Amino acid sequence: MKPMRTELDCLVCLYRQALNTARLATDSEELQRRILSEAAALLPRLDPSLSPPENSIRLYRLIARLSENPDPYAKLKKTGNEHALRLRDRAQKSISAAHDPLYTAILFAIAGNIIDHGALHDFDLDETINECLRRTPAIDDYTQLKEDLKGAENILYLGDNCGEIVFDGLLIELLPGTVTLALKEKPIINDALPADARLCGLDKICRIISNGTDCPGTPLNLCSGEFKAAMAKADLIISKGQGNFETLSHLKSGPPLYFLLTTKCPIVAQRAREMAGAAAEIVSGDTLLMRAGF
Amino acid sequence: MKPMRTELDCLVCLYRQALNTARLATDSEELQRRILSEAAALLPRLDPSLSPPENSIRLYRLIARLSENPDPYAKLKKTGNEHALRLRDRAQKSISAAHDPLYTAILFAIAGNIIDHGALHDFDLDETINECLRRTPAIDDYTQLKEDLKGAENILYLGDNCGEIVFDGLLIELLPGTVTLALKEKPIINDALPADARLCGLDKICRIISNGTDCPGTPLNLCSGEFKAAMAKADLIISKGQGNFETLSHLKSGPPLYFLLTTKCPIVAQRAREMAGAAAEIVSGDTLLMRAGF
Numbered sequence: 001m002k003p004m005r006t007e008l009d010c011l012v013c014l015y016r017q018a019l020n021t022a023r024l025a026t027d028s029e030e031l032q033r034r035i036l037s038e039a040a041a042l043l044p045r046l047d048p049s050l051s052p053p054e055n056s057i058r059l060y061r062l063i064a065r066l067s068e069n070p071d072p073y074a075k076l077k078k079t080g081n082e083h084a085l086r087l088r089d090r091a092q093k094s095i096s097a098a099h100d101p102l103y104t105a106i107l108f109a110i111a112g113n114i115i116d117h118g119a120l121h122d123f124d125l126d127e128t129i130n131e132c133l134r135r136t137p138a139i140d141d142y143t144q145l146k147e148d149l150k151g152a153e154n155i156l157y158l159g160d161n162c163g164e165i166v167f168d169g170l171l172i173e174l175l176p177g178t179v180t181l182a183l184k185e186k187p188i189i190n191d192a193l194p195a196d197a198r199l200c201g202l203d204k205i206c207r208i209i210s211n212g213t214d215c216p217g218t219p220l221n222l223c224s225g226e227f228k229a230a231m232a233k234a235d236l237i238i239s240k241g242q243g244n245f246e247t248l249s250h251l252k253s254g255p256p257l258y259f260l261l262t263t264k265c266p267i268v269a270q271r272a273r274e275m276a277g278a279a280a281e282i283v284s285g286d287t288l289l290m291r292a293g294f
Numbered sequence: 295m296k297p298m299r300t301e302l303d304c305l306v307c308l309y310r311q312a313l314n315t316a317r318l319a320t321d322s323e324e325l326q327r328r329i330l331s332e333a334a335a336l337l338p339r340l341d342p343s344l345s346p347p348e349n350s351i352r353l354y355r356l357i358a359r360l361s362e363n364p365d366p367y368a369k370l371k372k373t374g375n376e377h378a379l380r381l382r383d384r385a386q387k388s389i390s391a392a393h394d395p396l397y398t399a400i401l402f403a404i405a406g407n408i409i410d411h412g413a414l415h416d417f418d419l420d421e422t423i424n425e426c427l428r429r430t431p432a433i434d435d436y437t438q439l440k441e442d443l444k445g446a447e448n449i450l451y452l453g454d455n456c457g458e459i460v461f462d463g464l465l466i467e468l469l470p471g472t473v474t475l476a477l478k479e480k481p482i483i484n485d486a487l488p489a490d491a492r493l494c495g496l497d498k499i500c501r502i503i504s505n506g507t508d509c510p511g512t513p514l515n516l517c518s519g520e521f522k523a524a525m526a527k528a529d530l531i532i533s534k535g536q537g538n539f540e541t542l543s544h545l546k547s548g549p550p551l552y553f554l555l556t557t558k559c560p561i562v563a564q565r566a567r568e569m570a571g572a573a574a575e576i577v578s579g580d581t582l583l584m585r586a587g588f
Contacts, residue, residue: 008313008316008323008326008327008330009313011309011313011330011334012306012309012310012313012330015305015306015309015334016306016310019302019303019305019306022302029302032302033302033342036302036305036306036337036338037337037338040305040309040334040335040337040338041334041335041338043330043331043334044330044331044334044335048327
């Protein structure tokens with residue numbers, strides 16, 4: 001399987017992301033328009049052979065520079081963390097009471113990155129919990145994961161977004177051995193940084209590092225020595241979210257690698273279909289618990 | 295009310311349209327990528343003070359030139375017409391049997407531009423008919439329209455898309471006086487040309503002209519003398535679809551002007567809210583039968 005490329009659809013998506021981010025970065029419509037113009041000039045210069053998360057680094061740096069706002073998603077990240085923390089106790093109770101707590105924790109961790117920030121009432125919180133549990137993965141390699149977890153001493157856990165990391169914490173508590181949670185080094189979209197993980201109390205249950213990048217994924221050639229060392233030491237890797245999937249789905253060797261994600265676009269759904277084999281039916285919006293094919 | 299502008303969201307939409315159209319215009323992914331690059335270079339040069347349909351002229355001409363395909367939507371237009379023709383008899387029966395045939399014909403004409411090309415079985419045809427009749431307009435100035443139609447001798451009917459024109463024909467048959475149907479001069483997206491109207495038999499029930507443009511709307515400063523003469527002579531205008539609305543919603547005088555459309559984006563829904571007054575709740579996807587506010 002070749003590394004994922006930046007397809008034409010990805011360019012359209014990046015341009016849309018540029019507008020969304022420009023609006024968060026500044027209230028000036030004039031500056032928003034300038035950001036969109038510069039983004040349009042950047043798009044043809046992106047390298048199609050790189051994955052979308054790798055190309056997006058340049059786009060988000062451009063927006064940060066033009067808006068003089070290094071972290072446009074700061075407020076959304078804060079409310080994302082807060083909202084997830086409000087859900088944590090209910091989710092934990094639901095996990096403890098489940099027939100298979102590990103599997104239930106995985107369902108929460110997968111659903112975590114689509115949890116809506118808007119739910120403010122108790123009724124909605126319960127509804128959100130129920131929705132997480134309803135979403136059963138379209139590909140489900142849980143049996144294999146449980147087998148591979150036996151005797152795993154060093155687990156590398158690649159985190160994704162703010163908010164979501166709270167549910168990652170509930171899963172990490174149930175994992176064997178020592179867990180290292182790798183997050184991003186600098187602000188990129190709503191991805192969690194080590195500071196977010198500490199804010200959510202994850203420093204009490206695992207080791208927290210960054211992957212050394214401001215990429216919304218894990219581009220190995222850009223990652224820090226510390227991250228690479230953690231990867232070399234790992235005897236199992238759990239990769240959360242679409243960005244990590246896009247940058248790692250082509251790996252051909254290494255310790256057992258499991259992708260836990262909600263697919264959010266047709267390109268990623270198509271990639272997952274290719275990985276899973278012709279018979280798999282996966283559409284955008286499906287959740288996956290999928291072992292890399294090596 | 296000022297003329298509609300090309301908002302930042304419209305730029306993102308135009309870029310997405312560029313990809314959709316590039317894929318229809320050529321099978322070469324290399325050429326599709328080049329089209330997207332040139333489209334990205336064009337976007338910052340568009341005039342924000344022009345409406346999206348006016349700006350889109352340059353985009354679609356660019357795609358036609360680069361792909362050497364002057365009519366990328368030719369096949370879709372053909373199947374759109376054919377599909378609508380298969381629905382015509384059922385729609386006509388439904389109109390004849392209705393308590394108020396004119397109103398029912400209007401519902402079909404409004405729903406016409408979202409009729410899916412995919413329905414191939416009788417069951418789906420009936421389902422499509424029922425769906426058209428279920429969609430009651432969020433703004434409904436029918437009572438005023440009926441009043442304004444009394445004594446109207448010259449009605450100018452601004453058409454929109456292929457397929458849809460078949461249902462326009464069913465409505466035109468019920469209108470009083472002489473009807474002039476104005477379509478586009480040259481191919482633009484899936485907009486109907488005079489040849490499409492003749493193919494669908496509309497030349498038997500009304501006079502068919504073009505507005506002289508390759509704009510997916512009615513930009514008066516670009517329209518032909520023939521069209522302007524028809525407009526000057528009209529004592530009532532019916533404007534179909536979003537493109538005509540975007541280019542005419544700012545008009546401040548003239549004969550009674552009625553917009554019949556399905557709103558397809560938040561920007562147009564917002565404009566309709568502004569026109570209808572603060573109390574109106576209109577969201578993208580709503581249908582409108584709306585008199586211009588003069």
